[in-house]
Amino acid sequence: MITKEMTSAVSNLLVLSVLKKGPGYGYMIQREIKHQSEGLMDWTEGMLYPVLHRLEKQDMVEARWGVAENGRKRKYYYIKEEGREYLATGIDAWYAVSDVLIGMNEDE
C-alpha cells in the first residue's frame, strides 16, 4: 500500500539514485526502479516522464538524444552536480522524517 504521496516523496530521489550509477533513459529507469523495488514501484509513463522533464528543468540532470545499439533513438539522462547534492540532502531529509515517525511509534 504505497500511497501516491510516498511515491511523490521519493520519485526524484529514486530517479537520481539510478542515474548516479550511470546514464539512463526513461524506459530503462522505469524498469530499474521496478526491479530494485521487487515490483513494489511500477510507475506509469505519465508519472515517469514528467519527473524526468522536471529534473531537467531544475538542472539536476542533463538530457541528450542518443542512438541505441539497435538504431533506436533514445533520450539519455546524465546526473549533474546539483542532482548529486539534491540526492544527498534528500536522503538525509528522508532519514530525519523516518526518525520522527519511528520515534512517535516505538514507545507503546
Added chain:
Amino acid sequence: MITKEMTSAVSNLLVLSVLKKGPGYGYMIQREIKHQSEGLMDWTEGMLYPVLHRLEKQDMVEARWGVAENGRKRKYYYIKEEGREYLATGIDAWYAVSDVLIGMNEDE
C-alpha cells in the same frame, strides 16, 4: 530540507501517531508534532486542519466538540480502528519505500 512531498507522505501517519496515544485537538497535535520532530516539522494551520477533516471524512478519526478546563471550546479527535489499521500499514509501506531508497544507495 523536508520537501512538501515528504510532508504530504507522512502527515496522516504523524497525526494518527499522536492520536494513538490518546485524544487530541488541532492546536495540541500541531505542537506535539513540532515537539517530537524537534522543530523540524512545524505545520501551518492551513495544513493541519484540512488533514484532520480529511481523516474524519475517511472515518479514521472521530471528532467531538468538548470544553477545556479553562472553559475554552475545543474539537477533540479520537482515533478509530480504521485509523489504527491505516497507521500500521502506512508505517510498513514507509519502511518498504525506505528499504528501496537505501538499497539503491548503499552500494557504491
Added chain:
DNA sequence: TGTATATACCTTGTATTGTTAGGTATAAGA
C-alpha cells in the same frame, strides 16, 4: 507476410493537496 509484443517517447485532463493568506474568537499576561 502479417501481427502481436516490447521498446521508447510524449501530452492532456482530473483530482488531490501543501502553501499562502486571509478570517473569527477567547484567555492570559504585561
Added chain:
DNA sequence: TCTTATACCTAACAATACAAGGTATATACA
C-alpha cells in the same frame, strides 16, 4: 488597554500523481 497565545476555520493558487490517450520502431512468431 494591548499584545500574545490559544483555537478554530476557509479560499485561492500552484504543484503533481494518475489515467488515458497518442506516435513510432524493433523483434518474435505464426
